Amino acid sequence: MNRILVIEDEVDIADLLALNLKQAGFVPILAHDGITGLALARSGSPELILLDLNLPGMDGVCVFKALRLDPLTLRTPVIMLTARAQPEDRVAGLGLGADDYLTKPFSIKELLLRIKAVLKRREAHSPRSPLCAGPLRFDPTALQCYADNAPLDLTITEYRLLQHLCEHAGHVCDRSELLRSVWGHSDDTHSRTLDTHVKRLRVKLGRHARRLETARGTGYLLRTTPLLPGDKSVTQIRLPDAR
Amino acid sequence: MNRILVIEDEVDIADLLALNLKQAGFVPILAHDGITGLALARSGSPELILLDLNLPGMDGVCVFKALRLDPLTLRTPVIMLTARAQPEDRVAGLGLGADDYLTKPFSIKELLLRIKAVLKRREAHSPRSPLCAGPLRFDPTALQCYADNAPLDLTITEYRLLQHLCEHAGHVCDRSELLRSVWGHSDDTHSRTLDTHVKRLRVKLGRHARRLETARGTGYLLRTTPLLPGDKSVTQIRLPDAR
């Protein structure tokens, strides 16, 4: 269902691309000049943009810069296409912040491969693809945390505490670190404030409460690994197995 | 000041890379096997990792998967290096989510170019590089908004409202859209709730209050362009004086 915007003035090439994109399961949107391309980038919300640099009228580089100025298209990945094979073009393209760069003639196979790689990267790193740790998922735009895709009703302090723990999932966060990160101060280490909020988090985490483990004498730790009933191998960190 | 972790078992190549990285202004960290590499990736917080795929003991692909499993290294960009030039390797590497891929022998110049491109991309798209709109900047990790780098003391509702406006900076957001995005419902269009929160936002925005413009009959709009005293170009309304 991924929409891909193709900004390419040569109709033959554009049609060829559209055909292949369609076959690969994408939904192509075609624009034959820069202005149309910009408009469609905004209104069509494509997941990715293929941008020819040799455009009539508005130059491809200008189109690219315009895309990066508009908050709506700022984060849409762009793959540049060009007939010019000079290394300095390549430098210019990548230097501007394009996500990839292909010189014509290119194989459709390679293009599709690179499209998939860019989309995969984007999915893994995009701010819209939220922080994940085990069954927990954060949506920073909605300021919402999900456990097993069910929204958790967290207060803002709980959200920040859990977010910090998730960002360091599998690693012990000591009390002063949490106090500094969530409350903005590192004194007051003997207050029971942190403990109380951990308790509240555990209540809201329900069946995942056991993942929020106590590192006695140090701080707290969020486990992302499966919970094994008899597992006592806590506090110290094992390198994650690559399965 | 960027640290770059080089995981490469051939000492000669590693040293050569280290030298060139140092000359280019990076701080190289060397690891000659996968396990050491994983440990240094975690403890050294490198900005980028160069990963040889032909490692003794733990295979490069395993190292990569382990890097992607650990929340601390999950978002660190990885450039893969390999002697194998087979396209299927390229597919495998990019398919796994590597940020780039080079086959030996490669030119140091090209490597440095690609490193810079990846870092630039990362900086532009990283969740840690916050949403920006004019003088406003969001830090989703700290849930903090800054105006001219001075932190704004926003409540969570104000934060979400301003975030939505920033994400669509320069475009009018109509009332129902804002109500849906921030409050989760689209009825109640005639309530004064939204207006009240806009008012509170304007107070806290201080001298930038005029950027939060009213689109009469529609909704609100955040301007990112410089405010020109005599500018009458938009759906503009008179705004409270910035004192």
Added chain:
DNA sequence: CTCAAACGTGACAAGATTGTCACAGTGCGG
């Protein structure tokens, strides 16, 4: 100019949030 619709504003009360405290429970070294 007149008027109705739309927006701005100050005040307020209900409700949510949060830090603190006292005390109970737990793990650990000796």
Added chain:
DNA sequence: CCGCACTGTGACAATCTTGTCACGTTTGAG
């Protein structure tokens, strides 16, 4: 087993947050 240091818990009050309302102001069409 004992005692100590550390953590868990429930209750509570101070504070913050937020939606609503009444009323004043502005806008733009006729």
